[in-house]
Amino acid sequence: MHKLLNLLLVAAVLVSGFILYSLEHTTRGLEREASKFRRGIAEETENMRLLNAEWSSLTRPDRLRALAERFLGLSTLKAQQIVKLDEIGAHVPAEPVMNLQAEGIDPIGDIIDKMKQQ
């Protein structure tokens, strides 16, 4: 009877010891992984800051203006170029350069139609 109990207890010690050590082992592994991720996050945050700064520097209004003037031939918007949506009809040429509606694809026309409905 006692022998059996002793045997069981010894087995319990071995099993629980094994479980404890394997648990600790995985915990250590996870901790290492977590700290790796944390470091990765910190690094990525730094990269984001750097990229944000770079983006802000690349989209500087004076730079964009210079590029637009040079490559797109754009210039300052004149007041008379701004037309209200309900007056746009008066500014459309009599014969459209391309009849997109007839071809069935007119994305900009669709947007205007939608806005008119609202």
Place this chain on the structure above:
Amino acid sequence: MTDAPRDLSLHDEAPPRLEGQNRLRLIGICFTAFFLAIAGQVTHLTLFPKQDEGPLRPITEAPLPRPDIVDRNGVLLATDVAVASIFADPSKIIDIDEAVELLTATMPDVDAKELRRKLTTAKRFAWIKRQVSPEERDAVYNLGIPGVSYVNERRRVYPQGRLSSHVVGYVDLDTKGIAGIEKYLDDQGALYTASLAEPAEHKTQPAQMSIDIRVQAALIDEIGQAITKFKAIAGGGIVMNINTGEVLSLVSLPDFNPNQEKKNFSKDQQNRMTSGVYELGSVVKAVTFAMALDYGTATLESRYDARFPLVLGSARINDFHAQRRVLTLPEVFTNSSNIGTAKMALEVGTVRHQEFLRRVGLFQKLQTELPEAAKPLLPRRWSKLATATAAFGHGFAVQPLQGAAVVAGLLNGGHLLTPTFLRRNEEEAMAMATTVVKSSTSEVLRYLFRLNATEGSASKADVIGYRVGGKTGTAEKVVAGRYSKEKRLASFIGAFPMDNPKYLVLVMLDEPKAIPGTYGFATSGWNAVPTAGKIIERIAPMLDVEPVFTPEDLQKLAKLEEQEKKKKQN
């Protein structure tokens, strides 16, 4: 153990059960104690977990995390980026020649001779290279030279460069704000609170400014062009929201690049709009008109005799564009008559004149968030002559921003606001505003401003469609205690759209010269005013100001179009 069976045989008589029970009990106690110890340790580890393993390469923190600064649309104006500084402990370096060779191979811009000198002369510490990128840092780290290490630092960068120079300001090497909004943030202790909130992570709320970087870019560009075109020595400009007092843009040229390594800026690069005081000249007439109209000593029907110079004691007040006739009040405004304005101020009287100037805040120093602020320069004795000259802006000098704030207050219905560089909405602004003139006075002033742009001296700023109104000013500069005839300060203060003013524009040019296109004139109407026109044309669409055309406007536009067509045909 070998004795044990003998023991047992010796004590045959003694009851063996009892002894066995004792032994069992002993073993039982041992086991229990063992398990209790394990259980105790497990509980202890669960309740008080050990510190997790730190990162392999420790990231040292900056002394203070600074918040990012963004403009009103969220565009980044200032941020911190990680940099590393590489240093060496020469006493630990085994082979200096090899170290020098490796280091210069990884960082080609490091001078080999200089590095060798540093490593041989320094005992325990020498900087190899400061503020390198993370890639370069890793490359050096991977060389694995003993005695060579790095320290992580943070560096403040201003991605918009000179666009943000005066308003955002800059920090020193220890990332402490020493100018502009950067200094304001430090003085507020905002940084301190931010660092307390989340000390471990560099997560702080960005500080949002009222500046619109697109407007700032337009202003800086146009004023820069005007300075070159009119050979001025300096210039500046302000765009302000009239109803909230938010400064959308503030430019002072020459400016500087806040990213530059050595911040040894000259006095010439200071912020003229707040840290300098100027006699604004005729733009101050707007204040005099508001005062006379508000006290009721003048109405739109009042007439002023401008046939002869005004003589006060030994001084004579004359007009620049002398009309030599009796002028109505609107004519005094559009012709910018000194005689008429001086007479208007004298009717109000010296005491009430001073009282009014004090009420609109022109006697006190204007202090906004920008630490750089200058006190106004006032006449020492406020005599009748002082009133007469102060009426048209001679004899007292204020910050240009202060002048803009006062005119904004007079045009927005009489609510004087302290300008701000941070976000503020209309309700907050109105809650802190002081009423300085009646709204009817403000209405008349709006009419005068608009009239001056349609047929007066500010007509070159009248961009068709945007209903501009404004007042020009050409002040003679004081050189060696006397007013100079050659050195002038040309300025323009205007607002648009005049039927319900939203934005104020101030343009100032220091010592503009007459150029071939201006028929020998160097007055404001020929330089500051057209510059303001160009600025308004650029910024109005950004600020959602809807153009409105009157039939006359449409006729003018049709004419312009025809002219252009003819040009093209030729």
